[in-house]
Every structure is written in C-alpha cells, then in structure tokens.
Amino acid sequence: MAEQTHPTIVDGWFREINDTCFPGQAFTLKVDRILYHARSEFQDILVFKSTHYGNVLVLDGIVQCTERDEFAYQEMITHIPLYLHTDPKKVLVIGGGDGGVIRELLKHQQLAEITLVEIDETVIRLAREYLPGMARGLDDPRVQVKLCDGFEFLRKASSAEQSEKYDVIITDSSDPEGPAEAFFQERYFRLLKDALRDDNSVVIAQTSENVWLNIKYLEDLTATAKKVFPNTRYCNTMVPTYTSGQLGLIVCSPDASKDLTTPARTPTAQEDENLKYYNPEIHHASFVLPNWADQLLNN
Amino acid sequence: MAEQTHPTIVDGWFREINDTCFPGQAFTLKVDRILYHARSEFQDILVFKSTHYGNVLVLDGIVQCTERDEFAYQEMITHIPLYLHTDPKKVLVIGGGDGGVIRELLKHQQLAEITLVEIDETVIRLAREYLPGMARGLDDPRVQVKLCDGFEFLRKASSAEQSEKYDVIITDSSDPEGPAEAFFQERYFRLLKDALRDDNSVVIAQTSENVWLNIKYLEDLTATAKKVFPNTRYCNTMVPTYTSGQLGLIVCSPDASKDLTTPARTPTAQEDENLKYYNPEIHHASFVLPNWADQLLNN
Numbered sequence: 370m371a372e373q374t375h376p377t378i379v380d381g382w383f384r385e386i387n388d389t390c391f392p393g394q395a396f397t398l399k400v401d402r403i404l405y406h407a408r409s410e411f412q413d414i415l416v417f418k419s420t421h422y423g424n425v426l427v428l429d430g431i432v433q434c435t436e437r438d439e440f441a442y443q444e445m446i447t448h449i450p451l452y453l454h455t456d457p458k459k460v461l462v463i464g465g466g467d468g469g470v471i472r473e474l475l476k477h478q479q480l481a482e483i484t485l486v487e488i489d490e491t492v493i494r495l496a497r498e499y500l501p502g503m504a505r506g507l508d509d510p511r512v513q514v515k516l517c518d519g520f521e522f523l524r525k526a527s528s529a530e531q532s533e534k535y536d537v538i539i540t541d542s543s544d545p546e547g548p549a550e551a552f553f554q555e556r557y558f559r560l561l562k563d564a565l566r567d568d569n570s571v572v573i574a575q576t577s578e579n580v581w582l583n584i585k586y587l588e589d590l591t592a593t594a595k596k597v598f599p600n601t602r603y604c605n606t607m608v609p610t611y612t613s614g615q616l617g618l619i620v621c622s623p624d625a626s627k628d629l630t631t632p633a634r635t636p637t638a639q640e641d642e643n644l645k646y647y648n649p650e651i652h653h654a655s656f657v658l659p660n661w662a663d664q665l666l667n668n
Numbered sequence: 669m670a671e672q673t674h675p676t677i678v679d680g681w682f683r684e685i686n687d688t689c690f691p692g693q694a695f696t697l698k699v700d701r702i703l704y705h706a707r708s709e710f711q712d713i714l715v716f717k718s719t720h721y722g723n724v725l726v727l728d729g730i731v732q733c734t735e736r737d738e739f740a741y742q743e744m745i746t747h748i749p750l751y752l753h754t755d756p757k758k759v760l761v762i763g764g765g766d767g768g769v770i771r772e773l774l775k776h777q778q779l780a781e782i783t784l785v786e787i788d789e790t791v792i793r794l795a796r797e798y799l800p801g802m803a804r805g806l807d808d809p810r811v812q813v814k815l816c817d818g819f820e821f822l823r824k825a826s827s828a829e830q831s832e833k834y835d836v837i838i839t840d841s842s843d844p845e846g847p848a849e850a851f852f853q854e855r856y857f858r859l860l861k862d863a864l865r866d867d868n869s870v871v872i873a874q875t876s877e878n879v880w881l882n883i884k885y886l887e888d889l890t891a892t893a894k895k896v897f898p899n900t901r902y903c904n905t906m907v908p909t910y911t912s913g914q915l916g917l918i919v920c921s922p923d924a925s926k927d928l929t930t931p932a933r934t935p936t937a938q939e940d941e942n943l944k945y946y947n948p949e950i951h952h953a954s955f956v957l958p959n960w961a962d963q964l965l966n967n
Contacts, residue, residue, distance in 0.1 A: 379679075384696065386681075393698040393720030394909070397683065399691075421692030438880065441958065581737065581908040607906065607914060607958075609880040610693070614913010615906060646958040654953035659740065659906075659945040 375406055375415055377430050383417060385432055385612055391582065396432070396612045398422060404499055409491040412543070416499045422610060424499045426467060428492075428543050435610045439469055439503060442575075444646040445606035445655060446618055447473035450537045450571040452632035452652065453620070457536040458482065461526065461564070463519035463552065465541030466492035468504035475506045476643045486515045486522045520551045520560070527563035534566040540574035553577075553590060558597040558621070568624040572598070576617040579605060580662035587617060588665055594621055602629045603666045604655040606646075618655075630656040674705055674714055676729050682716060684731055684911055690881065695731070695911045697721060703798055708790040715798045721909060723798045725766060727791075734909045738768055738802060741874075743945040744905035744954060745917055746772035749836045749870040751931035751951065752919070756835040757781065760825065760863070762818035764840030765791035767803035774805045775942045785814045785821045819850045819859070826862035833865040839873035852876075852889060857896040857920070867923040871897070875916040878904060879961035886916060887964055893920055901928045902965045903954040905945075917954075929955040 377383050378400055386395045398419045405416040415427040423436025434442065447470050451457055458481045462470050466487030474483050485507070487493055493514070496504040507514060515522060519542070526534065538561055542552045551557055552574065561572045578586050587603060594601040598621035605617045620629050632649050641648075658666065676682050677699055685694045697718045704715040714726040722735025733741065746769050750756055758781045761769050765786030773782050784806070786792055792813070795803040806813060814821060818841070825833065837860055850856055860871050877885050886902060893900040897920035904916045919928050931948050940947075957965065 382685075382694070393718060395681070395696045397694045397696055399693070419692060579908075609878075609912035609914075611913075613908035614910075615908075641959075645960045648959055648962070650956045651958060654956040657947075657949045657953040659950060660940075660947055661944045663947070 373403065375403060375417075377415070377427070378403070378417075383419070383425070383427070385430065387430055390431065390577070391612045394612060396610060398425060398432075398435070398610065405495060407491070409489050411489045414491055414495065416495055425610075426492075426495070426500060431543070432610050433543065434467060434469065434500070434503070436500065436502060438609050440645050441606055441608045442611075442616060443469035443473050443503070444644060445651075446470060446539060446541060446573055446575060448636075448644070448647040449604065449618070449620060449632075449652055449655070450539060450573040451477055452634050452636070452649070453571045453622070453627070453629060454536050454569055455633045456569070459535050459566070460484070460537045460539065461535045462486065463523065463538065463540045463542060464488075465539070466490075467496040467500055468493070468507045470539055470541050471506040471509070471512055472503060475509055475511070476640055480511060483509075483512045484515060485512060486517060486519045488516070488518050490516050520557065523557070523560040523564055527560045529564075531566065534564055534570075536566055536570050538564060538570075538572045540572075542575065553593075555593050555596055558594050561621070562597050562623060565623060568622075570623065572621040574619050576603075576619055579611075579613050579615045579617045580658065580666070581613045581615075584662060584665055591619060591666055594619055597621070598623060599625045600627055600629065602656055603658070604630075606655060672702065674702060674716075676714070676726070677702070677716075682718070682724070682726070684729065686729055689730065689876070690911045693911060695909060697724060697731075697734070697909065704794060706790070708788050710788045713790055713794065715794055724909075725791075725794070725799060731909050733766060733768065733799070733802070735799065735801060737908050739944050740905055740907045741910075741915060742768035742772050742802070743943060744950075745769060745838060745840060745872055745874060747935075747943070747946040748903065748917070748919060748951055748954070749838065749872045750776055751933050751935070751948070752870045752921070752926070752928060753835050753868055754932045755868075758833075758835050758865070759783070760834045760837045761785065762822065762837065762839045762841060763787075764838070765789075766795040766799055767792070767806045768799075769838055769840050770805040770808070770811055771802060774808055774810070775939055779810060782808075782811045783814060784811060785816060785818045787815070787817050789815050819856065822856070822859040822863055826859045828863075830865065833863055833869075835865055835869050837863060837869075837871045839871075841874065852892075854892050854895055857893050860920070861896050861922060864922060867921075869922065871920040873918050875902075875918055878910075878912050878914045878916045879957065879965070880912045880914075883961060883964055890918060890965055893918055896920070897922060898924045899926055899928065901955055902957070903929075905954060
C-alpha cells in the first residue's frame with residue numbers, strides 16, 4: 370500500500386542522500402505523490418510520481434529509473450553490445466526486472482531467444498503497474514523470465530553445452546550494496562566468460578559509478594574484469610537523474626583484437642526509426658574520456 | 669561578512685531549487701561553512717566551502733563553479749574555440765570574472781593579448797580570495813581586465829579597425845535571468861560577428877541549458893545564432909555539479925565550410941601536459957548528441 374511519506378522525502382522532495390555512494394552531494398526530485406512503498410524480501414522499494422520526470426523507481430534509496438530519461442540508460446546498455454556483435458541470436462539479461470532492456474532487445478528482429486533473470490518478482494510486478502512503457506516487452510514470446518538468483522543461474526549456464534551459451538550477456542543490476550553485491554567480483558566475470566558462446570560474444574555491465582563519483586572503484590572494477598577479459602573498456606551514458614548526470618558501463622570481449630569503441634554493424638533503417646538515443650557516433654563517443662580519467666582507466 | 673545561513677541552505681545542504689531553470693529537480697551539495705554572502709550591485713553572491721567539492725561560487729542561487737570540477741567547464745569553453753583557430757593571437761572573454769577561462773587561455777603560449785570584460789568587480793575580488801586556483805592568471809601581463817558591461821564593450825569593439833578585432837570571443841556569462849540577459853539575443857550575436865577579425869575567427873558561448881533541461885530554449889537560441897552565423901553548432905561538456913550533469917555551449921564561425929567538430933590544430937606536447945580534460949577526441953565527442961536531440965538541434 371502507498372504510504373504518505375518515506376524517509377528519503379522531505380518537504381515534498383525526494384533526496385538521494387547516501388554517504389557511501391554520493392558523499393556530500395545529492396540529486397533531488399520533486400514528488401507529486403507516493404505510488405508504492407514496501408520492503409520486499411530483498412530490498413526497500415519506493416515508486417513515486419514526480420512532478421517533471423514521470424514515475425520513478427527507487428531501490429534502497431537510489432534512483433533506478435524515471436519514465437522521462439530511462440531510455441538514455443536502456444538504449445546504451447543494450448545497443449552497444451548488440452551492435453558490437455556481428456550476428457547476435459541469444460541474449461541473457463541479469464537483473465533488469467523493470468523490462469527496459471528487454472524492450473530495447475526486442476527492437477532487434479534477428480534475436481531468437483532472450484532470457485531475463487530477476488531475483489525480485491516485486492520489481493517485475495511494480496514495473497507492469499507503474500512503468501508500463503518499460504515492462505511492455507516482458508510478455509513477448511521470444512522472452513523467458515526466470516525468477517531466481519542471477520549468480521546461480523549463470524553458474525549453471527557456464528557449464529552448459531557450448532551451443533546453449535550466449536552471444537550477449539547484459540548485467541543490468543542494482544548497486545553493489547544489496548542483493549547485487551556478487552555481480553562486481555572476479556568470480557562473476559569468470560562465470561560470464563564461461564557462459565559466452567564464442568569470441569564474437571560481448572558482455573556489458575553497469576558499474577553503479579562514474580569517473581567523478583568514484584574513479585578508484587572503477588579502476589579496481591576494470592582491473593578485476595581485465596583479469597578475465599583482456600579486452601575490457603569503460604564507457605558512459607548521460608542520464609540526468611543519476612547523480613553527476615552520468616553512469617559508467619564496462620564492456621568486455623574474449624577477443625583481444627576487437628575494437629569495442631566501433632560498432633560492428635549499424636542499425637537498419639527500421640531499427641534506427643525506433644532509437645531515441647543510440648547511434649553509431651554516440652557509441653564511439655561514449656568511450657571518450659577526459660584526460661585525467663583516460664589516464665587512470667585506459668593506461 | 670559571512671552569515672550563518674542563506675535561503676538556499678536547509679539542514680546543512682545547499683539546494684539549487686529554481687522553478688524557472690530546473691523545475692521539479694535540483695542538485696544539492698553539503699555545506700561545510702558559508703565563506704561569504706552579499707548582494708552586489710548586480711546579483712546575489714554566495715561562496716561556501718562544501719564537504720566534498722571544495723569552495724563553491726553561487727550567483728543568484730545557481731552554482732557557477734566548484735573547485736573540484738570547474739576545469740571540466742573552463743577547459744572545454746576555452747580549448748574548443750582555441751584549437752578550432754589555426755593561429756589565434758587575440759582573445760576576448762565576456763564575463764568569467766572568476767578567472768578560470770583566463771587560466772586556460774594562458775596555456776596557449778602563442779596568444780599575444782587577452783581581454784576580460786567583467787561587469788561585477790565583486791566576482792573578481794571573491795575569486796582572488798576564495799578561488800585562487802582559478803583567479804591566478806588575472807595578473808598575467810598578457811591579460812587586460814576591463815570592469816564594464818560586456819554588451820557595451822562589444823559595441824565599441826565591433827566598430828574598431830579590423831586589425832584591432834578578435835580571433836576568438838568567449839562568452840562566459842552567468843544565466844539569462846539577471847545581468848547577462850542581453851547575451852542571449854540576436855543583436856548580441858551581430859555584435860560578436862562584427863567584432864571578429866576574419867573568417868578564421870571563432871565564437872563560443874555558454875547556453876545555461878542542456879538538451880534535457882530545456883531543448884526548446886536551445887532550439888530558439890541556435891536558431892537566433894544561425895540568423896547571424898550560418899555555421900552554428902551545439903556541443904556540451906559534462907560537469908557533475910551543474911544540474912543534469914551537463915552544460916551546453918554553442919560554437920559559431922563566419923566560415924560556413926569550417927568543420928566545427930574537428931580541431932584545426934592538436935595540442936603541443938607541452939600544452940597537452942597541462943590539460944586535465946580537453947583532448948581532440950573529446951572535442952569531437954562533445955558535438956555528438958542522442959538521436960532525439962540531434963534531430964531537433966541539427967536538422
């Protein structure tokens with residue numbers, strides 16, 4: 370049931386104050402009304418209607434998406450790996466129960482099989498109710514939804530027959546504090562690699578950070594990924610309702626010679642019509658960093 | 669004298685709440701202590717020490733710069749036009765009394781003459797005291813500081829001898845509400861054009877907006893600039909303490925054939941050592957927009 374208040378809302382403004390993730394700074398959104406609040410088995414879930422960004426999903430006090438700008442994140446985390454692959458057929462999404470990545474994947478007609486692994490059924494149920502523009506693809510016949518732990522699912526997938534493995538794996542998790550903690554560790558990257566079909570395959574993961582917030586963490590995370598994937602690159606997407614206005618992604622390939630900054634395919638005319646954010650130029654631009662960050666993450 | 673409080677600070681947090689500029693959203697910074705507050709003849713000026721971003725200058729309630737991330741703005745608004753010019757010698761800066769753009773200009777050894785026009789002496793005085801890392805270039809012998817209205821200065825400059833005119837003009841103003849209002853109108857762009865030395869010259873101006881906050885305003889502003897400069901392009905820089913994390917700039921050239929997205933020169937090795945943000949790749953990337961914004965601003 371919707372409550373009249375929440376600890377993150379003061380004087381009608383939601384505040385993303387979090388001393389661990391965003392010390393000394395916060396993004397705030399004006400609240401029209403609270404639509405839902407509960408603690409699920411896994412996390413604190415808040416949904417509110419904002420005055421200018423549509424409905425907003427908040428997990429453990431951190432904005433996951435708003436209706437107005439979510440496509441900036443969903444399109445980049447989906448289309449960067451999809452257009453890096455020359456012929457993707459089978460995709461796995463870990464997390465992302467809101468359905469946004471699925472909606473983007475369904476723009477690729479050539480995909481035969483899409484699997485979504487979400488630990489928290491409540492997120493899916495709430496997305497269907499409050500974020501219908503994101504959740505609308507979850508019922509597509511090409512999509513299988515598995516309600517289980519992503520790490521455990523991946524453990525099984527990594528020991529499956531090679532032909533059953535994935536062309537692209539997208540980790541669309543929440544932040545490392547909470548149920549997604551395991552998704553930021555070396556053993557997770559090893560499972561990712563073992564669950565890939567071949568050298569053409571691509572992995573992408575959201576990092577929960579950006580170069581301004583916590584570049585030390587990103588140095589460690591890219592170093593961890595590089596132990597497993599020699600070809601690992603950091604890129605970022607600009608999302609105004611994430612603190613600092615940007616969010617980092619890491620892209621990994623088992624093929625050391627693959628240029629991750631340049632798409633292997635360009636969108637067809639029909640695909641392009643459905644893209645509000647992604648284009649081949651912004652794919653490339655998303656890997657370009659300011660000198661100080663480039664030196665720390667790419668040298 | 670420093671006061672103990674300010675209307676924008678509640679519970680120890682500065683909040684950039686502004687129903688005109690940022691309806692329904694705000695960036696907030698935790699305040700260590702207020703260093704200065706007064707109303708000058710022209711505007712409300714607040715300087716505070718933040719817990720994580722160093723000292724912060726706020727004009728009329730809007731963050732102008734923080735010590736930690738100011739270089740992201742200063743480098744891009746300075747080096748984009750400087751490296752677009754094949755041989756700049758003489759530069760005019762309108763606004764920017766904090767000195768940040770001057771510091772960046774001084775990295776270009778080839779410049780012979782730099783003029784800063786600032787209407788509000790208080791900004792210069794406060795920058796010397798509280799933002800010394802930005803103001804340090806103001807005493808360089810190549811720099812002339814004029815305390816007067818930028819619009820009036822430009823009116824005279826536009827009717828000077830051609831040889832007295834400028835290779836690059838940078839409008840580093842505050843926002844259109846307040847003393848900088850005239851800097852966003854067609855007659856200002858006409859003066860800018862008339863104050864340029866030749867077709868190689870370049871103009872850049874901060875827009876106070878970005879594609880997420882107010883793209884209608886940016887459409888109007890670029891249309892206004894295009895009436896005067898057929899070659900006008902929008903680009904943006906990523907600054908975490910500006911609301912949405914990005915700020916738009918417009919770049920104009922009298923030469924319709926000039927490619928504004930590609931620098932005409934690359935930094936020398938010595939210049940490159942002094943650049944924390946700018947590089948030729950980020951110059952190009954700053955002009956790349958998401959599809960929806962590209963269609964509105966570039967088509």
